[in-house]
Amino acid sequence: MKNVFAILSFIAGTLTASAQDWPNIKRYQEANSKLAAPAAGQKRVVYMGDSITDFWIVNDSTFFAANNYIDRGISGQTTGQMLLRFRQDVINLKPAVVVILAGINDIAENNGPSKIEDVAGNIFSMAELARVHHIKVVLSSVLPANKFPWRPSIIPTEKVTILNNMLKDYAAKNNMVYLDYFTAMADDKRGLPANLSKDGVHPNLEGYKIMAPLAKAAIAKALAKK
Template structure:
């Protein structure tokens, strides 16, 4: 859940301010360097805090914002991805849409936002790693919502889109789901956000996916 205040949201709904200065301070890529941007929500943002050693790799740029939905990510995609000229973007989006953080939204519209980000990336010659949504069967901040089946359906839609469009699909879900269609207790304290053990499961998967994306011709 986001700590970004409602008053600030009304002034800067996609939270363009958060990384505006950091983007300007990014050094130019060195010869041969491959810059990777991680675009996402709290799962991405907290990754850098919980396992900072992973993001000690200067080529990895974390652009996660807690609480964000795919609609907000799409609005800041140009500033926080395209304009900093990465070679690959890793997109992890959708769980906060299912939680209705910015209001009800259909799975088709969530996918539409994700597709728009992919299309923007491809137009700007940025390769894409498209992540599955992590498993979840409850939201502590939205106990009335039962997300498990929607997560499965959205992941099927993301996987299908990736396959049809020659995009690398990164399956976190299968590696982390438990027998209740939730995030395994060993991987999370609240059923949504990974702990260090959870991120240690994700890290080799994303590194492999990035390597595969860099080898793609388109």
């Protein structure tokens, strides 16, 4: 019985801590505090995202190290959570460019059902916050996906396409860069093929190798914008 109470107490404590820091601001708090301000002339780049960004540095750390990119992805996060931590994990780091990749977990209903317009709105709000702080914006397409291993009842294919079209249109209207991973990675069923992913959602190293030059080109394009 004591073991049962100990387990229940641990679970309750974990849930309370999670509820108190829903956007997980503490995840990068220490790393952010140790990060010096950009040197004069340095064009710092921050990647904001979910597990696809979070796992990128694990799968290909040399990409980030070689380019002095900063990874601020958190696995499982929705756009609402990212928006809440955007100041701490992006604005306060004073980057020249932010690369935003978000939305697939909203479509997967990780925090409950969401209207696709609200998902797009959260991403637009991050972009607008960046612009106010003179940070150039790269809006990444959601990667192709036509299944969720953790939520098989949801078929994401159409919502991914709709959201990407909204992001592309917004970027064009607001002089921002749209980074199209989708076209480069989708198979004929608008999914992520087995050679680029084990689960149809998260890229493997081969997938990230496709993404890397596309991201670098988009960053260069953003830096060149007036």
